[in-house]
Amino acid sequence: MRIALFSTCIVDAMYPRVARATVEILERLGHEVVFPPGQTCCSQMHVNSGYLDDAHAIVKNHVKAFSSWDYDVAVAPSASCVVSLQHQQPMVCRRAGDEALAEAAEEVAGRTFELSKLLIDVLGVTDAAAQLGSYFPETVTFHSSCHGMRHMKLGSRQSDLVRTVEGVQFTELPGLEECCGFGGTFSFKNADTSGAMVDSKIRNIERTGARVCAGGDVSCLMNIGGALSREQIPVSTLHFAQILASTRENRLQVSGPVALAETGRGRA
Amino acid sequence: MSTVSLGMPGIRAYGSGNIIAAESFPDRAPRELANPTLRGNLDMAMHKIRTKRAIVVGEKDDWQQLRTAGSEIKQNVLANLPELLERFEAEFTARGGHVHWARDADEANRIVLDLIRAEGVTEVNKIKSMATQETGLNEHLEEHGITAIETDLAEAIVQLGHDTPSHILVPAIHRNRTEVRDIFRREIPGVSPDLSDDPAELAEASRVRLREMFFRNRVAISGANFGIAETGTLTIVESEGNGRMCLTMPDTLITLMGIEKVLPTFADLEVFLQLLPRSSTGERMNPYTSMWSGVTPGDGPQNLHVILLDNGRTEVLRDEVGRQALHCIRCSACLNVCPVFEKTGGHAYGSVYPGPIGAILSPQLTGIHAGKNSSLPYASSLCGACYDVCPVKINIPEVLVHLRAEDVDAKHGKAEDAPGGAKPARRSAPDQMDAIMLAAKAMFASGTRMGLAERGLPAGKLVAGRDQVISTLPGLIGGWTKYRDIDAPPSEAFRHWWKKNRPKADRRRPDGTAVDVLALIEENRGAAQRLHERFTGADGQGPSSADPAPEDGGAAAEGGAPSAPAVDDRGEDGDLYSRLLAVEREQIQREEATGRTLADYARGTEQDGEA
Numbered sequence: 001m002r003i004a005l006f007s008t009c010i011v012d013a014m015y016p017r018v019a020r021a022t023v024e025i026l027e028r029l030g031h032e033v034v035f036p037p038g039q040t041c042c043s044q045m046h047v048n049s050g051y052l053d054d055a056h057a058i059v060k061n062h063v064k065a066f067s068s069w070d071y072d073v074a075v076a077p078s079a080s081c082v083v084s085l086q087h088q089q090p091m092v093c094r095r096a097g098d099e100a101l102a103e104a105a106e107e108v109a110g111r112t113f114e115l116s117k118l119l120i121d122v123l124g125v126t127d128a129a130a131q132l133g134s135y136f137p138e139t140v141t142f143h144s145s146c147h148g149m150r151h152m153k154l155g156s157r158q159s160d161l162v163r164t165v166e167g168v169q170f171t172e173l174p175g176l177e178e179c180c181g182f183g184g185t186f187s188f189k190n191a192d193t194s195g196a197m198v199d200s201k202i203r204n205i206e207r208t209g210a211r212v213c214a215g216g217d218v219s220c221l222m223n224i225g226g227a228l229s230r231e232q233i234p235v236s237t238l239h240f241a242q243i244l245a246s247t248r249e250n251r252l253q254v255s256g257p258v259a260l261a262e263t264g265r266g267r268a
Numbered sequence: 269m270s271t272v273s274l275g276m277p278g279i280r281a282y283g284s285g286n287i288i289a290a291e292s293f294p295d296r297a298p299r300e301l302a303n304p305t306l307r308g309n310l311d312m313a314m315h316k317i318r319t320k321r322a323i324v325v326g327e328k329d330d331w332q333q334l335r336t337a338g339s340e341i342k343q344n345v346l347a348n349l350p351e352l353l354e355r356f357e358a359e360f361t362a363r364g365g366h367v368h369w370a371r372d373a374d375e376a377n378r379i380v381l382d383l384i385r386a387e388g389v390t391e392v393n394k395i396k397s398m399a400t401q402e403t404g405l406n407e408h409l410e411e412h413g414i415t416a417i418e419t420d421l422a423e424a425i426v427q428l429g430h431d432t433p434s435h436i437l438v439p440a441i442h443r444n445r446t447e448v449r450d451i452f453r454r455e456i457p458g459v460s461p462d463l464s465d466d467p468a469e470l471a472e473a474s475r476v477r478l479r480e481m482f483f484r485n486r487v488a489i490s491g492a493n494f495g496i497a498e499t500g501t502l503t504i505v506e507s508e509g510n511g512r513m514c515l516t517m518p519d520t521l522i523t524l525m526g527i528e529k530v531l532p533t534f535a536d537l538e539v540f541l542q543l544l545p546r547s548s549t550g551e552r553m554n555p556y557t558s559m560w561s562g563v564t565p566g567d568g569p570q571n572l573h574v575i576l577l578d579n580g581r582t583e584v585l586r587d588e589v590g591r592q593a594l595h596c597i598r599c600s601a602c603l604n605v606c607p608v609f610e611k612t613g614g615h616a617y618g619s620v621y622p623g624p625i626g627a628i629l630s631p632q633l634t635g636i637h638a639g640k641n642s643s644l645p646y647a648s649s650l651c652g653a654c655y656d657v658c659p660v661k662i663n664i665p666e667v668l669v670h671l672r673a674e675d676v677d678a679k680h681g682k683a684e685d686a687p688g689g690a691k692p693a694r695r696s697a698p699d700q701m702d703a704i705m706l707a708a709k710a711m712f713a714s715g716t717r718m719g720l721a722e723r724g725l726p727a728g729k730l731v732a733g734r735d736q737v738i739s740t741l742p743g744l745i746g747g748w749t750k751y752r753d754i755d756a757p758p759s760e761a762f763r764h765w766w767k768k769n770r771p772k773a774d775r776r777r778p779d780g781t782a783v784d785v786l787a788l789i790e791e792n793r794g795a796a797q798r799l800h801e802r803f804t805g806a807d808g809q810g811p812s813s814a815d816p817a818p819e820d821g822g823a824a825a826e827g828g829a830p831s832a833p834a835v836d837d838r839g840e841d842g843d844l845y846s847r848l849l850a851v852e853r854e855q856i857q858r859e860e861a862t863g864r865t866l867a868d869y870a871r872g873t874e875q876d877g878e879a
Contacts, residue, residue, distance in 0.1 A: 110867025183649025
């Protein structure tokens with residue numbers, strides 16, 4: 001299968017390890033991964049901030065970047081960005097009176113899958129240890145991001161996959177249905193409220209006793225990891241793709257509060 | 269009046285009253301957040317009520333169909349509002365009642381005042397009512413020498429405490445029982461100085477006080493949950509019975525009802541009397557449902573009035589996206605699940621309609637630039653919990669984004685002429701947010717430009733210094749580093765790594781072979797469910813010792829990931845909390861796609877075919 005990777009802007013620019021892990025998993029399964037180079041962002045930041053006119057140009061870019069390539073499905077290591085393609089992009093175009101682009105956006109979005117959904121529902125991966133050789137001997141809890149859980153009805157697909165990784169000791173996160181407080185520009189426009197929300201989240205994470213908090217959206221993980229780092233709580237945040245990509249031979253080393261990123265406190 | 273009718277010019281555009289925030293949400297919230305008692309009260313109450321709701325909703329197999337029915341009935345109401353209201357007026361009048369129409373809060377308050385004055389009394393009883401909170405009726409009556417006694421227990425606590433309500437359903441949710449005891453000791457004449465904070469004792473103190481009012485006062489004021497057009501029936505749903513006393517004991521009953529509360533037929537109550545109690549109090553059925561259709565000689569109030577209130581509702585109806593806010597039946601489920609409300613409480617919203625519904629309703633009723641109401645649509649992380657629980661399917665996140673766009677457009681001088689003659693907002697000077705968005709747009713409009721910008725990432729590493737963590741950021745985005753660090757950027761963006769490490773691919777596959785993705789999906793149908801059951805058991809009761817061993821006994825068996833339950837330190841609420849986890853886990857179950865196209869699968873099902 002030929003799979004087009006939509007890395008998402010934040011993974012591309014801030015957390016490239018997550019995109020590399022995604023590529024690694026898909027290539028391990030024998031698929032060809034391509035990266036349409038014109039891609040940037042899904043436009044969600046602009047849409048959610050009310051800048052819908054500006055979002056139009058970004059949608060146009062995304063649609064052009066992906067419709068000019070030939071692939072079977074596209075994948076993104078983010079439910080939030082995929083939901084934005086599916087629900088926001090057509091709305092942005094229609095609001096701008098651009099019906100042709102709305103339909104083209106729907107076409108691209110209709111072939112773009114969130115990673116766990118692609119793995120389970122399309123590629124039939126239900127046992128990461130057996131099918132991907134995934135190995136990660138750590139205590140892990142999991143934050144289910146709102147957009148995957150609610151808009152996409154992913155349920156526990158992501159964490160279920162993590163639980164099939166050899167060596168993972170899994171602990172359910174209390175308050176798993178509660179938002180971490182990120183919310184894009186909400187995180188700084190309503191900084192105090194957002195800060196109170198992420199504080200509840202990290203206290204719940206702490207209660208699990210896990211060393212790793214995994215998730216499926218780096219935006220939430222950046223928020224959670226940033227708060228864990230500030231409070232000096234020794235829990236690392238990781239994208240589940242990184243855990244699936246980890247093997248006995250090439251084991252992911254976790255050594256600090258923000259293992260999601262290349263570097264960080266505790267890894268110097 | 270000597271004005272000439274030109275369609276609807278007589279209708280004032282926007283609403284007024286206690287729905288205009290005097291302070292912006294980000295300015296007000298920190299004060300609420302800094303109150304540890306409030307935080308504790310809310311955390312406890314929110315989780316309890318959330319749990320109760322989740323459990324009773326989980327019992328209903330047809331909950332989603334009920335939500336759809338509720339939503340569609342309300343859409344029908346909004347599409348036929350004039351006819352339904354006139355029908356209601358005709359039926360209510362035919363049964364001996366009097367109907368009044370109020371364009372806004374002031375007009376409604378004046379009508380009520382006149383009706384009370386006509387009865388020659390200075391004290392009236394009141395049933396808890398959002399419409400009268402909205403118009404500020406109590407304050408208006410007070411100014412004119414009339415005391416309105418709130419008879420709902422929580423509303424009475426608020427009134428006795430010289431406080432304002434913070435929640436639609438539980439207006440005193442910000443108070444704990446010790447605070448209530450102190451208010452009662454201070455404010456109820458003749459109450460024992462030894463009154464304890466035992467809920468039964470507190471309730472008794474309130475009961476004794478209110479009983480006297482019920483016997484004494486001849487006029488009562490109510491809101492209405494529903495008004496049935498075909499029969500002219502008004503309906504009140506409540507838990508305490510104090511409402512029933514107000515509705516049956518006085519001679520004169522005056523009801524203030526928002527125009528969107530009308531329902532076409534009596535049979536429509538079947539849907540809403542299931543949706544409302546389960547969504548609001550987490551009860552299968554509310555204890556008291558009172559209905560009255562006109563005057564019954566010798567039984568109950570003989571002088572019946574209803575005031576039909578617009579106060580901006582017609583304006584909301586004009587907005588194709590925003591009008592769904594008028595579906596609201598004031599259940600408050602959205603408040604109860606809202607992680608923002610849970611932290612700040614209701615006062616931070618500055619309107620009698622707090623929480624997610626308030627964040628879309630208040631600015632729509634008043635126009636987005638009234639007071640600080642334009643800050644309300646931003647008071648949300650867009651997590652979507654409100655939409656999930658809304659019994660009438662108000663897509664609150666969608667409306668929030670819509671209102672943010674309206675705000676930004678107005679700021680940029682792009683707003684269409686405001687209705688009702690109000691001038692569109694003037695273009696304001698670009699602010700920091702504009703600058704951030706402009707820069708981001710320039711970068712995101714082209715992959716080449718983004719690639720160039722990402723060449724600058726290593727500079728961020730330098731800024732981050734030795735520990736590679738950034739702890740302070742300037743300006744508006746400094747809000748981020750107030751509570752969090754941010755990782756240093758990587759030395760190389762993914763796109764640059766990719767270019768170096770993968771051969772250049774052709775846009776088109778040479779052989780043009782495409783995989784039948786739909787066939788693959790068909791092949792893997794049920795895989796997500798089977799995987800899930802491996803960790804929960806087929807009953808969905810959550811991870812437990814019942815974790816079945818993997819079937820194949822292969823490598824996965826070793827990694828068979830036993831699940832440790834998280835430590836529950838919530839004391840007596842722990843059990844309830846565990847049940848919530850189980851119910852929530854069940855509710856957020858993955859859904860199998862049922863669609864026909866690839867897009868249906870990629871998107872996940874939109875259950876019951878909602879558009």
